[in-house]
Amino acid sequence: MTFELRFTPEAEETFDSLASQLQQRWGDTYVAKFEAKVFKALKTIAGAPFLYPVVEETTGIRKCILHKNCSMLYMVNNHDIVIAYFWDNRQDPLF
Secondary structure (H helix, E strand, O other), rough: OEEEEEEEHHHHHHHHHHHHHHHHHHHHHHHHHHHHHHHHHHHHHOOOOOOOOEEOOOOOOEEEEEEOOOHHHHHHHOOOOEEEEEEEEEOOOOO
């Protein structure tokens, strides 16, 4: 069973912010590699949404580490997967 992916406005904003930072620091090639990692993770999550661990019990938020410096946080709701936001792991911890 494949789940439908949805993005929150925060997810779109944080993805754009991270991509912009990567582009400024390392250029378009690195952004393309980052986007490829994100798309691969999205495909994996769509097929197996419970693969990654829950990091916040009350909300059911799960954390997919894309790179040592970046994670994608999401929730599973019925037949939807809601991508909540992207997180720079070098920031203060969320949980």
